[in-house]
Amino acid sequence: MSRHIAEVVENIEIACKIYKMTIISNQVAQSAYPGQFIHISIPHDESLLLRRPISINRVNRNNNQVDIIYQVVGKGTKILSGLEKGAELDILGPLGKGFWIPKGTKKIYIVGGGCGVAPVRFIGERWDYLDITSFLGFRGKPWAYQIDEFERFSRKVFVSSDDGTIGYKGSIISLLDKHLSVENPDLVMACGPVPMIQALQKTVLKYDIPCQISLEERMGCGVGGCLVCSCAIGSKDKWDYKKVCTDGPVFWSEEVILDGESETKC
Numbered sequence: 001m002s003r004h005i006a007e008v009v010e011n012i013e014i015a016c017k018i019y020k021m022t023i024i025s026n027q028v029a030q031s032a033y034p035g036q037f038i039h040i041s042i043p044h045d046e047s048l049l050l051r052r053p054i055s056i057n058r059v060n061r062n063n064n065q066v067d068i069i070y071q072v073v074g075k076g077t078k079i080l081s082g083l084e085k086g087a088e089l090d091i092l093g094p095l096g097k098g099f100w101i102p103k104g105t106k107k108i109y110i111v112g113g114g115c116g117v118a119p120v121r122f123i124g125e126r127w128d129y130l131d132i133t134s135f136l137g138f139r140g141k142p143w144a145y146q147i148d149e150f151e152r153f154s155r156k157v158f159v160s161s162d163d164g165t166i167g168y169k170g171s172i173i174s175l176l177d178k179h180l181s182v183e184n185p186d187l188v189m190a191c192g193p194v195p196m197i198q199a200l201q202k203t204v205l206k207y208d209i210p211c212q213i214s215l216e217e218r219m220g221c222g223v224g225g226c227l228v229c230s231c232a233i234g235s236k237d238k239w240d241y242k243k244v245c246t247d248g249p250v251f252w253s254e255e256v257i258l259d260g261e262s263e264t265k266c
């Protein structure tokens with residue numbers, strides 16, 4: 001992990017209020033792996049003291065370019081969306097413990113919902129030698145992005161939307177459930193809003209499939225010092241608080257105890 005200045009080379013809107021930013025960062029491009037994130041200091045507004053965590057969508061080790069995808073939800077992401085080519089960003093990263101491939105894994109299902117589609121793309125880019133099927137859920141067609149990128153490394157891509165304007169109408173987890181009833185991958189890897197993750201936890205438990213999930217908990221320092229990102233990890237009888245920023249953000253699905261509350265807006 002290092003604190004450094006990254007240069008913005010592109011920042012474009014790719015779906016409704018969803019932006020792809022490409023930055024140059026030798027440190028992140030050379031060492032990041034799927035599921036890790038960068039912690040961005042928001043420029044031009046001194047009232048925004050806390051950095052904003054954004055997952056890594058893709059890295060290119062040849063030219064040190066790093067892609068991130070973010071949804072404009074508040075002041076910080078609004079300022080990011082206005083940055084132009086040549087702008088400089090103070091970033092920390094790569095941070096966190098990301099996804100990993102257990103020995104013997106051959107067939108994986110990748111599941112992403114909303115902003116959670118962005119980090120799971122990196123899985124397919126890095127481990128494209130695996131047999132990959134992708135499941136992508138969006139609110140509707142205006143919010144859908146990067147489906148073609150998943151098609152490049154996936155045997156098959158399944159898409160769903162809440163309003164039926166693209167793909168299957170309904171939740172991506174009900175679509176996943178249908179597939180798990182006829183075919184079992186070695187591993188499911190996922191990121192998305194809390195309600196999606198809760199439904200996924202029940203589904204993978206039903207079919208007894210190992211599953212890694214990435215949590216997008218609110219963060220402060222991003223490096224283990226403030227405890228803002230604590231999350232209950234363990235079993236219902238025996239659990240402990242872990243820090244999502246340094247112990248995660250990726251955990252085994254059966255270990256994560258999520259309450260019913262969701263403040264996610266992806």
Ligand SMILES: Cc1cc2nc3c(=O)[nH]c(=O)nc-3n(C[C@H](O)[C@H](O)[C@H](O)COP(=O)(O)OP(=O)(O)OC[C@H]3O[C@@H](n4cnc5c(N)ncnc54)[C@H](O)[C@@H]3O)c2cc1C
Pocket residue numbers: 037052053054055056069070071072073074075076077078115118119215216217218219249263264265
């Ligand atoms: C490890 C990690 C990876 C992330 N990766 C991405 C990503 O790849 N793309 C992306 O768009 N977003 C991602 N997020 C969420 C992103 O960090 C927040 O959306 C961002 O910090 C909001 O900043 P803001 O100043 O625009 O909004 P704020 O003004 O801080 O908040 C606006 C609204 O968003 C809510 N909010 C803020 N942060 C979060 C959060 N972490 N989870 C749920 N709700 C939140 C607030 O409660 C409020 O309602 C990630 C979060 C974490 C912890």
Ligand code: FES
Pocket residue numbers: 218219220221222223224225226227228229230243244245246
């Ligand atoms: S964000 Fe400070 S400990 Fe995790």
